[in-house]
Amino acid sequence: MAWFLICVAALIGGYFIYGTFIEKLFGINEKRQTPAYTMQDGVDYVPMSKKKVYLVQLLNIAGVGPIFGPIMGALYGPAAMLWIVLGCIFAGAVHDYFSGMLSVRNGGASVPTLSGKYLGNGAKHFMNIFAIVLLLLVGVVFVSAPAGMITNLVNEQTDMTVSMGSMVAIIFAYYIIATIVPVDKIIGRFYPLFGFLLIFMSVGLITAIAVSSEYTLLGDYEVSQMFTNMNPNDLPLWPALFITIACGAISGFHATQSPLMARCMENEKNGRFVFYGAMIGEGVIALIWCALALSFFGSVENLSDAVTNGGPGNVVYSASFGLLGVVGGVVAFLGVVILPITSGDTAFRSSRLILAEYFNMEQKSLRNRLLMAVPLFVIGGILTQVDFGIIWRYFGFANQTTAVMMLWTASAYLLRHNKLHWVTTVPAIFMTTVVITFILNNSTLGFGLPMMVSTIIGLIATLGITAYVIVKSKGKGEIDLDEEESESKGKLETA
Template sequence: MSWFFLCVGLLIGGYFIYGAFVEKVFGINAKRQTPAFTKTDGVDYVPMSKGKVYLIQLLNIAGVGPIFGPILGALYGPAAMLWIVLGCIFAGAVHDYFSGMLSVRNNGESVPSLAGKYLGKGAKHFMNVFAIILLLLVGVVFISAPAGLLAKLTGWDLSIFVGIIFFYYLIATIVPVDKIIGRLYPFFGALLVFMSVGLTIALIVSSEHSLLPGVEIGDFLTNLNPNDMPLWPALFITIACGAISGFHATQSPLMARCVENESNGRFVFFGAMIGEGIIALIWCAIALSFFGGVEGLNAGMAGNPANVVYEASTGLLGAVGGFLAVLGVIVLPITSGDTAFRSARLILAEFFKMPQTELPKRLMFAIPLFAAGAVLTQVDFGVIWRYFGVANQATAVMMLWTASAYLLRLNKFHWICTIPAMFMTTVVISFMLSSPTLGAGLPIMLSTIAGIVSTLVITGLVMIRTKGKGEIEAVAEES
């Protein structure tokens, strides 16, 4: 039990200590007007209070990823918890902070525009295509997962819930951000708190289950996967949300358009990622504890992490409490799926330079996006999830390099972004080269060496091309 609370304590301490350091390196300007005021349009640019923006940001980023990912990652043992803690503090929260604050500094622009500004036009075009693909995959994943859980709870046909969620997504994508998202998310947040806190307390007081039974310090550095799956680099792709997720880079600009002051950035962006890390820790601990270890988890999961959610929730909280907990799990992906399509609409609008104040212009982008999403729902969920995982972490890599380039331009301490960018670049390249289904199927050692060499080359290129550039522009940005 003490290991779990130690991990939670480290995450909270990371917010106050490392978060303050990251904020200092970035250099906030509390007197500088944010896009919420300079570009107010009543649709996407709407000033909101710090608490409301934090809650919406948390629900935007905390989709099914910080639940399903940590459950799948728990098959590797407590090493998954170690990655959640370290990844969340030193990579994920930094990634989210810069994706949000760079957007605040650049009129609420989305990640492709930011990549183009700090890494070049090639990066912008690459990210435009890549971000749209990622957001479509996210939208589909976050339709299939909650629809499946709802069908399991009610016994109704899966297609009914797919249609209902699709319809909600369409409405939430085109109406002003404060009409649905701003009003419903506080209620959804209550469900999220109930799910997280309720399940943790139930596990602690349970007479049948113990929190992390028999876990020793050596287990955090050991691969306990019962299927002999290699920990490197698969664990760092499997657990994305909760540690570091490129999807968040597409979501942070949504709230960057609503932040009232730059001083709110650490709480909203860094803090929301820490909150998601705690959610991920809870589900990783539940997966390891409820089933008595990785062997029992492997059997209980039966290839689908949704089974773990259902069994653990009803087993710990009973029928009614379990229903509410599962409902909270259902809400998480839905509150990310709607904003995934909304982000895709805004990225397309930026690319075609088309204002979104008029409803017909919003529908012009939303309808084709939902048509493509409907087609993707027919693809096997397992296939979609694998491609989502790789696309997600590749997007995180691009955002971290964008932030690193920004700091290099200002001659600031760029290593807070460069080091996690280097690590995640190596992870993605190594995984792509070693994966037999998504890449070349090369041996792990050869793939890792190629990943390290490629990362060093990329690091050199970024430093040479950006260091010391844009100093005059940077002074203007911060004034």
Template sequence: MLWFLFCVAALLGGYFIYGAFVEKVFGIKEQRQTPAYAKQDGVDFVPMSKKKVYLIQLLNIAGVGPIFGPIMGALYGPAAMLWIVVGCIFAGATHDYFSGMLSVRNGGASVPALSGRYLGKSARHFMNIFAIVLLLLVGVVFVSAPAGMLTNLINDQAGISLGLGTMVSIIFVYYIIATIVPIDKIIGRFYPLFGALLIFMSVGLITAVAFSSEHQVMGSFEVSQMFTNMNPNDLPLWPALFITIACGAISGFHATQSPLMARCVENEKNGRFVFYGAMIGEGVIALIWCAIALSFFNSMEGLQAAVASGGPGKVVYDASFGLLGVFGGILAFLGVVILPITSGDTAFRSSRLILAEYFNLSQKPVKNRLMIALPIFIIGGILTQVDFGVIWRYFGFANQTTAVMMLWTATAYLLRNDKFHWITTVPAMFMTTVVVTFILNSSTLGFGLPMTISTVAGVVTTLVITGLLIAKLKGIGEDDLDEELDEITKLNSAKEA
């Protein structure tokens, strides 16, 4: 229990201490008008209160990542919680803050536009493709996962024989509606309530574990095991853990979601609470589910057996009903199911906005929204037929690669403005090494090279990228970028005319 409480305290301390430092380095301007007012359109650019935007941001970025990832990461032992804390404070929350605040500074721009502005046109084209692919994978994952969980719940508790395809169709219909309507009609109205439910249920579950006579929070682990790889399948910690636990520590998917709320933030001073704070909140949720996974089954073998029999969804189901009974279990389980649904619809919404931005197509008319959204949903529907395990593996790699691009984008911004760039450069270097090593070493997704060769190649690649970027961008101000942006604006205006 002490290890868990220490980790939670470290996250909260990170928000107040390191979060304030990150905010100072960025340099907020409270008098500057935000896109919520400058571009207010009643559809995507809508001013909302700080608390409401925070809760929506928390739901948008959460999904099943901070639950499924930490449950799978728990198979490595309590050391997984250390990565959640360190990754969240120094990488994930910093990544989310810059993806949100750079969007605020650039008129609510999406991550491909930000990459293009600070890293160049090639980065923009790459990110346009990569972000759409990632969001499609996220949308598919966040259809399949909640559909399977809801189907099991209804069939087990109500005794109704409901097919998985029926639930997938129901969720897709909801996604289409939520993606098309103005952001304050469904997302702005109901998601803050869902966010409160999520927090309440997460706290309820960990409290139930703490006061349980049968299960104690990590009670079976010794202090000496806190930094030990305990994976029962002898899987190496490096680099798999840093891909497995993504959303609870650092996730590129968040870079695609933060611009949604950047279009609704009322003042730049709210950025730390909304963007950095929501990631800290997600980190706490990840810690709770990692601790539950390590505690509820009383042994690593018990956890492994549960995962093997039904995946992380089985762990959620067993823990929810085992700790809170039928009524409480249903509420807790629904609180978990809400996460992927409320991230899946915003994933498709982000896809629509990124494509609209790329093609310079106004989203005020409903027909324009449908023109972009419907093809996306057709492709997403086709992808739901692919094996979930395959989709999840590709999602994990694409997710962390997007995080790498966003971190380098933030580094480029800081370099161009002669600010302390190491707060994003160091996590960018670490995550670049992780993804390069992973793709070179993986036999299922990558090249199947030996771990030593893959790691050395990852380190060398990272050092080369870092050296080239610092040498190219150090001291180059944003004035040069503004001239290029003016030219792009003129071209877009001429195309629109």
């Protein structure tokens, strides 16, 4: 239990120490009006309180990622917890902060627009395609996962029988409504309550296992195992662990979600709490589920059997009802179900806004919102027919590749302004090597090359990308932030 508490303390300390350093490096201006006021439209640009924006941001970025990812990552042993802590503080939270604050500084712009501004039009076009693909995959994953969990809950705990197809249809219907209505009508009104439920559920489960006489929180694992690969299936820790645990450490999906709250944030001084802080909160949730998976089943071998017999959803179901009984289990399980639903709708909402930016189509009118949203839901509906396992594998790679692009975008921004760019460049180098090595080595999604060859090529390619970004960005020279914001705002309003 001591190691779990040390990990949580490290995350909290990271927020106050490293988070403050990142905030000072960026250089907030409390007197600068945010897009929530300068571009207020009553639909997507709506001022909301600091606490409300934080809870919505936490739900938007969470999904099943900080639960399913750490459960799958726990198969590698306690090393997964080490990556959650280090990845969250030095990569994920920094990534989220810059994706949110750069959006604030650029009129609430989405990640493709930001990449285009700081890395060039090639990056913009790449990110437009990649972000839409990622968000569609997220939307599909976050339809299938909660539909499966709800179907299992109803069929196991009641006399009723429901089909997976009917649950998918109900969730899709909700997504359509939530995607096109003003952000403060459903998301801003109900999601803060769901955010509180998420926190309550996570704390309740970890408390239950900590005080239980039947289970021991990480008691059967030694400190040395923090640095060893315990995967019972002999899967390599490098680079798979850093793809498997995404949302709990670093996730490109967050870069697509942060602009949603950048359009609602009242003051730049709230940025560290909203963006860096929400990622730290997600890291704590990821730690809880990683620790639960390792402790509830007693060994990685037993955990592997549970995953094999029903996926990570089976782990959630077993732990929730095993630790809290029927009533508590239902509440905890529903808390987990809410996560993907509250991220799935914002995934489609982000897709709509990215397409709207690309086609320069205002979104105040319902007609225009439907024109952007309907094709997305048609494609999403078709993709729900594809096997969930296949979708999840592609989601993991697409997710981390998007994170890489956002980190390089932040590095380019810092280089332009002659600021310490290594805070984003170092994690960008690491994650670029991860995704290139993964796609070269993986025989299912990629090229099936040997690990050593894949890693060497990944390192060489990453060094080339690093040199390109540094040379290209330093040549731009320093830009005055006030002039930059004014120019960006003018272009968006003209569009």
